[in-house]
Amino acid sequence: MRETVSQLSILEETSGLASMVAQSEAASAYRYWKNELESDSEAQSLIKRFQYMKEQFEEVQRFGKYHPDYAAVNKSVREMKRDLDFHSTISAFKKAEKELDKLLIECSQIIAESVSPSIKVPTGNPFLDSKSCSGGCGSGGSCGCG
Structure with missing residues (x-):
């Protein structure tokens, strides 16, 4: 019974944390800009053109620099990426x-560290993953992840 109460308490805390994150400025801004992006026809057109160019690039990549269109497609993809990066929406x-x-990474790190300092939280950024193992643990423990 004590275990059930403890689990229920954890679920309540988790629900509260999820609610706080959902009501945060960061989540509100994300939802706003996601809606703006979905309703921006120019942005959607750019995204579709980029996806098409990316497919072309992947096709050319199979042959690398030996493909006759390699340079042109590579240049087009880079220009398209720049156009995407500079579009305001x-x-x-x-x-x-x-x-x-x-915000989500910070929450995950706080939760993980409260359980155990040895729990790794992947951030997707190798510079922030100071405690993570980048060698796939094939380095004989010298990475410090063990």
Whole structure:
């Protein structure tokens, strides 16, 4: 019975944390910019064109620099990526997405460290993963993850 009460308490705390995150400025900004991005026809057109160019690039990549269209497709993909990065709605959405991701990572790290300092929380950023093992644990324990 004591275990059930403890589990129920953990579920209540988790629900409260989820609610706080959902009501945060970062989550609100993310939802706002996601909606703006989905309703921005110019941004959607750029995204679709980029996806098409990315498919072309992947096809050319199979043959590498020996493909006759390699240079042209490679240049087009880079230009398209730059256009995406400088589009105001897309860049605002990406910024909001990074802020929410940062908040979620911070929450995960606090939770993990409260359980045990040896729990690893992947951040997707090798510079922030100071405690993580980048060698797939094939380094004989020299990575410090063991």
